[in-house]
Amino acid sequence: MENWEVVIGLEIHTQLATKSKIFSGAATAYGAAPNTQACAVDLGLPGVLPVLNQEAVRMAVTFGMAIEAHIAPYSVFARKNYFYPDLPKGYQISQMDLPIVGKGHLDIEVEGEIKRIGITRAHLEEDAGKSLHENFHGMSGIDLNRAGTPLLEIVSEPDMRSAKEAVAYMRKLHELVRYLGICDGNMQEGSFRCDANVSVRPKGQKEFGTRAEIKNINSFKFVEKAINHEIERQIELIESGGKVVQETRLYDSVKDETRSMRSKEEANDYRYFPDPDLLPVHISEEFKAQIKAQLPELPLVKKQRFKDVYGLDEESAVLLTSSRQLADYFEATVKASGCEAKLCANWINGELSAALNKAGLEITESPVDYPRLAGLLARISDNTISGKIAKQVFEEMWQHPVSADDVINAKGLKQISDTGAIEAIIDRIIANNMDQVEQYRSGKDKVFGFFVGQVMREMQGKANPAEVNKMLIAKLK
Amino acid sequence: MHNKTIIELAKGLRAGEFTSVELTQSFLNRIKQHETLNAYITVTEELALQAAKAADLKLANGDADLLTGIPIAQKDIFCTRGVKTSCGSKMLDNFVAPYNATVVKKLNDAGAVMLGKLNMDEFAMGSSNENSYYGAVKNPWDQAAVPGGSSGGSAAAVAARLAICVTGTDTGGSIRQPASHCGITGLKPTYGRVSRYGMIAYASSLDQGGPMARSAEDTAILLQAMAGFDPKDSTGVDCPAPNYLESLNKGLDGLTIGLPKEFFGDGLDSGVAAVVEAAVKEYQKLGATVKDISIPNLNLAIPAYYVIASAECSANLSRFDGVRFGYRCKDPVDLTDLYVRSRGEAFGKEVKRRILMGTYALSAGYYDAYYLKAQKVRRLITEDFKRVLQEVDVIMGPVAPSVAFAIGEKINNPIEMYLSDIYTIAINLAGLPAMSIPAGFVQDKPVGLHIIGNYFAEDRLLNIAHQYQKITGWHEKSPKGFE
Numbered sequence: 001m002e003n004w005e006v007v008i009g010l011e012i013h014t015q016l017a018t019k020s021k022i023f024s025g026a027a028t029a030y031g032a033a034p035n036t037q038a039c040a041v042d043l044g045l046p047g048v049l050p051v052l053n054q055e056a057v058r059m060a061v062t063f064g065m066a067i068e069a070h071i072a073p074y075s076v077f078a079r080k081n082y083f084y085p086d087l088p089k090g091y092q093i094s095q096m097d098l099p100i101v102g103k104g105h106l107d108i109e110v111e112g113e114i115k116r117i118g119i120t121r122a123h124l125e126e127d128a129g130k131s132l133h134e135n136f137h138g139m140s141g142i143d144l145n146r147a148g149t150p151l152l153e154i155v156s157e158p159d160m161r162s163a164k165e166a167v168a169y170m171r172k173l174h175e176l177v178r179y180l181g182i183c184d185g186n187m188q189e190g191s192f193r194c195d196a197n198v199s200v201r202p203k204g205q206k207e208f209g210t211r212a213e214i215k216n217i218n219s220f221k222f223v224e225k226a227i228n229h230e231i232e233r234q235i236e237l238i239e240s241g242g243k244v245v246q247e248t249r250l251y252d253s254v255k256d257e258t259r260s261m262r263s264k265e266e267a268n269d270y271r272y273f274p275d276p277d278l279l280p281v282h283i284s285e286e287f288k289a290q291i292k293a294q295l296p297e298l299p300l301v302k303k304q305r306f307k308d309v310y311g312l313d314e315e316s317a318v319l320l321t322s323s324r325q326l327a328d329y330f331e332a333t334v335k336a337s338g339c340e341a342k343l344c345a346n347w348i349n350g351e352l353s354a355a356l357n358k359a360g361l362e363i364t365e366s367p368v369d370y371p372r373l374a375g376l377l378a379r380i381s382d383n384t385i386s387g388k389i390a391k392q393v394f395e396e397m398w399q400h401p402v403s404a405d406d407v408i409n410a411k412g413l414k415q416i417s418d419t420g421a422i423e424a425i426i427d428r429i430i431a432n433n434m435d436q437v438e439q440y441r442s443g444k445d446k447v448f449g450f451f452v453g454q455v456m457r458e459m460q461g462k463a464n465p466a467e468v469n470k471m472l473i474a475k476l477k
Numbered sequence: 478m479h480n481k482t483i484i485e486l487a488k489g490l491r492a493g494e495f496t497s498v499e500l501t502q503s504f505l506n507r508i509k510q511h512e513t514l515n516a517y518i519t520v521t522e523e524l525a526l527q528a529a530k531a532a533d534l535k536l537a538n539g540d541a542d543l544l545t546g547i548p549i550a551q552k553d554i555f556c557t558r559g560v561k562t563s564c565g566s567k568m569l570d571n572f573v574a575p576y577n578a579t580v581v582k583k584l585n586d587a588g589a590v591m592l593g594k595l596n597m598d599e600f601a602m603g604s605s606n607e608n609s610y611y612g613a614v615k616n617p618w619d620q621a622a623v624p625g626g627s628s629g630g631s632a633a634a635v636a637a638r639l640a641i642c643v644t645g646t647d648t649g650g651s652i653r654q655p656a657s658h659c660g661i662t663g664l665k666p667t668y669g670r671v672s673r674y675g676m677i678a679y680a681s682s683l684d685q686g687g688p689m690a691r692s693a694e695d696t697a698i699l700l701q702a703m704a705g706f707d708p709k710d711s712t713g714v715d716c717p718a719p720n721y722l723e724s725l726n727k728g729l730d731g732l733t734i735g736l737p738k739e740f741f742g743d744g745l746d747s748g749v750a751a752v753v754e755a756a757v758k759e760y761q762k763l764g765a766t767v768k769d770i771s772i773p774n775l776n777l778a779i780p781a782y783y784v785i786a787s788a789e790c791s792a793n794l795s796r797f798d799g800v801r802f803g804y805r806c807k808d809p810v811d812l813t814d815l816y817v818r819s820r821g822e823a824f825g826k827e828v829k830r831r832i833l834m835g836t837y838a839l840s841a842g843y844y845d846a847y848y849l850k851a852q853k854v855r856r857l858i859t860e861d862f863k864r865v866l867q868e869v870d871v872i873m874g875p876v877a878p879s880v881a882f883a884i885g886e887k888i889n890n891p892i893e894m895y896l897s898d899i900y901t902i903a904i905n906l907a908g909l910p911a912m913s914i915p916a917g918f919v920q921d922k923p924v925g926l927h928i929i930g931n932y933f934a935e936d937r938l939l940n941i942a943h944q945y946q947k948i949t950g951w952h953e954k955s956p957k958g959f960e
Contacts, residue, residue, distance in 0.1 A: 040576055044796040046569065047556045047578055047675040051711050079792050081839070083816055090795020142800070271839035273848055276682035276789055278711050 004200045006231050007208055008166045009158035012173055013151050014183040015127070015191040016059045022126050022150035023050030023093060030189045034132075034143035042148040044088030049277050052077075056150040057281060059182040060100045060124050061291050063152060066180055066298060067119055069104025071288055077124075077278045081271045086129035086142050094153075096272040099123035100281060101152075106176065107300065108168040117169050118157030125151050152182070158197065158208065163227035167220050170194055175299055179324045187218050194223055198230045199244070209234070210244040214258055217251050226251035230258050302327055310334070310341035319349045326363045329370050337374035339381045347377060351394055368397050376404035386465055389413050416462050419471065422455070426468075426475055429454045440476055448472065478503055479638035480955070483547055483695045486641065490536050490546050497536065497546030501529035501590050504548040508592065508639050511959070514615045516634040518553045519561050520593035528590040535588055543698050545588030550640040552631050553594035554601055555581050555686070556675040564677045565599040565609040565627075568803045568823035578675020579707045580644060580686050587702045592640055596630030599825045600794065601651055601679040603627050604897050607888050608827045615884070616659060617956040618922050622881040625655030631689050632659035637959045642690035642699045646676060648683045649782055650876070650901025653913035656689055657876035657925025660915045662696045662942065662952055663689040667933050668908035669714035671700075672707030678793040680786035681712070683905040692952050693914065693942035697721035700935060716933060724936040725943040730764035732941065733869040739775040740874030740900055740927075748919035753875050756916040756926045756945070760873075763944055770865045770872070774857045778903035779895055781858070783831075784838050784851035785906075791835030794828065830891065859907040862929075866909075871941060872929040875900055876913045880922035900927055910935050914942045915951035923951075 021028055024041035041048045064071045076098040079091040101122035108115050129144035154173065160166045174192055177183035185192050199211035214230055217223045229251075234244050248267075249258040297305070299321050306317040306327070320330045326348070333344045352373065356366060376397065380390050385408060396407045408414055416422065429451065430437055440447040455468050478500055481489070489495055505522055525548070532546035556562045556574035558581075563569045577585065584591070598608040606614040606629025614629040616622040617637040624633040628645030632655035635643055645652040647665035656663025664687045671686040678684060688699035704718040734757060741750060757767060799805040799819025806818035824832070838847035865872065877897055887894045904911045909932060913925035926945075930938045946952050 043801060045556075045575070045802070046562070046564065046572065046677040046796070047574070049674050049710050049712075051709060081792050081795060083795065083798060085798075085800050085812065088796060088801065089792075090798060091792050269841045271791075271836065271841075271844075273788060273792070273839055273844070276680075276712070277678075 003203055004235055005203050005205075006161055006163075007158045007199045007201065007211075008160040008163070008227060009197040010156045010160070010166060010169060011195040011197070012154045012156075012170065013193045013195075014154060014173075014177050016056050016150040016152055016182055017184050018053055018055045018059065018150050020053060020055075021148035022053050022056045022124065024148055026148065028149050030186075032145055034141070034145060036145065038129075038144035038147060042088065042144055044090075050093060050275075052278060052281070053150065056124055057100070057283075058291065059150075059180075060122065060152050061283060061288065062180050062182055062295065063122060063154075063177065064101035064104060065288065065292050065295055066176060067101075067104035067106055069119065069122070070102035071283055072098055072100055072102055073283055074098065075100040075123075075281045075283075077275045077281075078272045079275045082268045084128070085140065086131045086144070086147070088129065088144060088147055092126060092128060093275055093278070094125035094272075095123035098280075100283070106169065106172055108165065108172045110162075110165050110168050115159075115165065117159045117165075120155045120157050122152050122154040125153060127151050158199075163224045163231070166196060166227055167224045170223055171220060172299075175322060179296060179299055181296070181324075190218065193218055196223065196227055196230075198227055198234070200231060200234045200238070210246050212244060212246070212258075213248045214251050215248055215261065222251060222253050225253075225256060226258060229256060233258065296324060306330075310345070312341065312345050316342075316345045316349055319353070320345060323363065329363050329366075332370040333374050333377065336371050337377040337381070339374075339377045343377055343380065347373065351391060355394075355398055367401075368394070372397055372403055379404050379408060383415060383464060384408065385413055385415050386461070389415065389461055413462060415464050416459060419467060422459070422463055422467060422471055425455055425458045426451075426471055429458070430475060437476065448476070451476070479507060479641075480960075482692060483543060483641060483690075483698050486547055487543050487545075491541075497529040497532040497590060498526060500546065501525050501548050501592070504592055504640065507637075511637055511639060514617060514620070514633055514637055514639070515612050516596055516614055516630045516637065516639055517550070517593045518563055518565070518596050518609075518611050518630070521560055521591060524560070525590050525592050528585075532588045532590055542587045542702075544584065544702055547589050547641050548592050549584060549589045549699075550592045550595050550631070550634055550643045551581060551584075552597055552628055552644050552646060554597060554646050554677045555644060556677070557581050557591070557594065560594065562594065562677070563610070564601070565597040565611065566823065566825065566828070567610040568797045568820075569677075570610065570804065572803050574675075576675065579672035579709060580703050581675065583702055583705070584644075589702070595628070595634055595643060598627035598629065598651075599828050600677070600790070601627040601646055601648055601684070602790070602827050602831055604650070604654060604894050605882070605884070605887065606630065606655070607884060608825055610825065613884050616881050616922075617959050618660060619881065621883055622922065623658065623884050625658035625877070625881060627651040627655075628663075628689065629655050632656050632661055632663065635659065635661045635689055635691060636956055638955065642688060642695050644686060644699075644703070645689045646679075646684055646686045647901075647905065648680050648685075648786060649905050650898045652687050652689060653876050653901050653911060653925065653927065654898060656913040657927075658881035658923065660918075660923025660925075660951070660954060660956075661689060661691055662693055662912065662914050662946075663687065664696050664700060664912045664935065664938065665904065665910060666700065666704065666935055667714070667910040668905075669712055670718070670910070670933065670935065671703045672705075672710045672713055674707055674709040678789075680789040681793060682789060683782075683786055685905070693912075693939050693946050694722070694725060696912075697725060697939045697943070700939070704935075714933070719936045721936050721939050724940050727940050728764065729760065729941060729944050732760070732763075732765040732871070734760060734765050734767050735770035735865055735869030735872045736767060737770050737772045737775070737865070737872060737874060739772050744878050744896070744899070745875060746879040746919065749875050749877070749879060749924050752917035752919060752924040753873070753926055757873055759945060759949060760941075763948070768869050770869060772858070772861045772865065772903065774854065774861050775899075775903055777854045778858055778906055779899060781851040781854035782898075782902045782906060783834065783895065784847050785855065787831045787835030788838050788848050788851075789835065790828075791832045791839065794824075794832055797823070827891070855906045858903050862903075862907045862909060866931045870930070870937070871934075872927075874927045874929075876925040876927040877901070880919050880924060904929055908932070910938055912938050912942055914945065915954070916949075917951060923954075
């Protein structure tokens with residue numbers, strides 16, 4: 001292994017979040033009954049013609065601007081010809097020689113190091129339908145709902161040198177397309193799919209080794225496993241005197257292995273040629289300027305701003321900027337609560353994130369919206385409740401659509417800062433536990449916690465902990 | 478009634494001389510009477526009478542168009558909702574379109590009465606209408622001769638008075654050549670002038686629908702109803718259509734006609750040449766001047782065309798795979814068998830030939846030598862025409878090298894068949910509008926005059942055709958037995 005260098009390039013298909021298909025007016029929503037979202041154009045009926053969805057163009061250009069890519073002033077759709085039952089026209093409309101997005105780059109972070117990964121191109125194309133092989137009595141069913149869904153295929157340079165880097169790149173890209181609002185990133189539904197080109201070469205060798213392409217690896221976990229498995233297979237093969245052949249391989253996540261799908265010789269000749277039904281796409285400087293002006297703040301810039309403006313540490317900032325929605329939630333909470341940003345960050349990354357994870361919800365689906373969380377945090381800030389009590393209040397708010405104040409009032413959770421009441425209890429506890437007092441005074445500091453616990457138990461957790469500490473120290477002297 | 482023009486019929490309908498139902502019935506009778514011509518694939522008798530009734534109501538209410546109640550017919554390449562749309566192929570013999578082509582919708586909306594669907598070469602590939610699954614169409618002027626193709630049924634129907642006017646499509650001459658062979662008027666508009674939506678594609682960058690009728694005037698009325706931008710066709714041109722009837726009567730003083738020397742070289746029948754020369758002389762009488770010009774790259778048009786058209790058709794016809802619609806072979810054993818036998822059994826020889834040529838031309842290693850080269854040639858030819866059309870207003874010449882040939886004469890010699898389109902094909906490569914108008918006879922068979930204009934100059938072409946038809950009577954001649 002230490003004598004070999006790994007070379008990886010990824011092709012990622014992102015499904016663009018347009019309402020209608022790339023060349024027809026049919027809806028793109030996932031999960032409809034088979035063939036209910038396929039119109040005459042999607043079915044490839046005789047005589048129909050494609051009309052380009054301008055929203056897909058806008059999204060592709062948005063992506064291009066975000067990776068600082070060259071945007072082609074003139075790009076062309078081409079027909080990729082092959083026969084398959086779920087490909088209604090017998091060709092897929094894609095882009096070949098003149099893609100809409102040219103060379104760009106994306107920075108990734110692996111073990112604290114920043115690395116720039118080149119992006120060769122990104123092109124628009126239509127998705128195919130789905131073949132269904134179960135429950136058709138030995139026949140196959142075709143569902144063309146997905147046919148014509150817009151895809152942006154993003155092709156990287158062979159710049160990655162480990163499965164870890166490949167996963168970091170994939171994650172970064174996943175984060176970016178969601179930030180830009182051009183893809184929902186749902187991997188189960190196939191909105192973000194990855195093919196990996198993997199090869200190995202002896203360290204120091206300039207030429208690339210022969211590569212194998214691993215198809216359709218649809219989770220971050222599987223990408224890492226599939227690539228690592230493929231690396232091992234190739235090294236073993238070469239070291240035992242064999243040769244890697246150029247081929248397409250399929251990853252089997254159950255058996256954790258890749259197996260050959262088709263070799264280079266069996267590969268289709270797609271006979272690409274410009275689609276005569278569609279005009280070339282022209283992108284003007286004005287259009288680009290307009291898109292640039294609408295570009296959201298990108299993750300790395302946002303992270304730095306969160307550190308500078310809110311004084312957050314690296315880890316908190318990374319977590320909060322992992323999605324645009326989460327970052328927005330955080331900023332809205334800070335503003336609405338008037339609390340210290342750190343308190344907000346700790347609660348969002350801590351209690352709230354844990355609850356969301358447990359329930360399998362996205363931040364946008366959170367039962368506790370930011371004004372209610374802000375209401376809770378404000379009560380911690382003004383010492384109405386302690387952090388510990390706040391957790392109880394939060395749980396109540398998670399279950400029921402109530403405000404923090406409602407819970408605090410209804411359950412009488414208001415923190416007691418009345419020194420008289422606290423003093424009386426402290427005096428009683430000291431009087432009843434003279435042994436422990438002796439121990440403390442003889443230098444056993446640990447016993448201090450015992451007293452705090454006693455006081456808090458007596459006061460059902462509602463005593464202001466800072467007040468209790470202060471008074472106990474004075475009394476135990 | 479069947480010899481009247483659209484304007485005469487429109488007047489008669491409004492004056493109550495006859496109803497659209499009567500007019501329609503008389504055409505349905507004629508179609509039945511002349512069934513042996515084989516001009517129609519499908520006659521939609523019931524729908525036609527329904528449409529005629531609706532037209533009569535519109536006429537009575539006074540909200541009728543010029544075309545309201547006029548019996549027309551559609552080339553069977555245009556999708557018609559609820560009616561079989563075969564494209565002349567066994568592949569689509571069972572295909573009933575679930576939607577209307579834009580052209581069909583426009584003509585329906587105008588109140589025209591569709592009598593049926595017209596015969597054609599399979600998938601519009603052919604120059605003789607012999608490639609139809611439904612059999613050859615006979616030329617009304619000589620029933621042993623072909624009507625031309627691919628809009629052979631369209632041209633024969635107009636010549637035989639089996640419809641007042643019809644639609645056709647022209648990819649390499651498929652409106653003009655049959656119009657010439659059948660002695661009628663046909664116009665191929667500028668590429669992008671008429672929507673291709675719902676018109677089954679042969680070669681998308683060349684296909685263009687257009688009108689066919691007896692006179693330029695009727696052609697103008699039909700074009701008016703067909704033309705216009707359609708958001709469903711991305712290759713359409715968003716430029717409003719002028720009023721074609723209004724411009725018919727302009728004078729021709731100062732018109733400059735270009736005669737390309739390449740149109741009058743070897744291979745042109747001397748009788749056809751004489752007819753064309755005589756027609757040009759008539760134009761000179763009308764005030765036109767003549768200029769000799771050259772289209773130097775014309776000889777490259779046929780090879781370039783057969784590469785580009787075949788390449789496009791090889792992809793366009795992939796959707797006919799036996800999976801979703803159309804012909805499916807019996808008991809396929811697996812997917813490959815389904816594809817191979819469905820396509821093998823349902824496509825005709827010429828269609829297969831072009832799919833094979835196109836597939837070859839696009840294959841890895843051949844693409845540059847064939848497809849790219851052909852596209853370069855196409856640009857050269859286009860530049861030739863653009864240059865010439867700065868010097869002259871229109872170009873004239875023959876439509877076809879000879880009059881209609883005999884059925885069976887060229888069917889086994891594809892190269893000779895392809896060469897019969899030598900004058901028309903270059904116009905499609907350049908995307909220009911062009912017409913064929915009746916200009917005389919050779920051996921009792923009609924000869925068309927080819928008039929080629931600048932982009933979107935359909936109004937000018939119709940004007941030039943109409944002025945000629947005012948002083949000559951060729952377009953009014955009717956074949957024996959069809960008077």
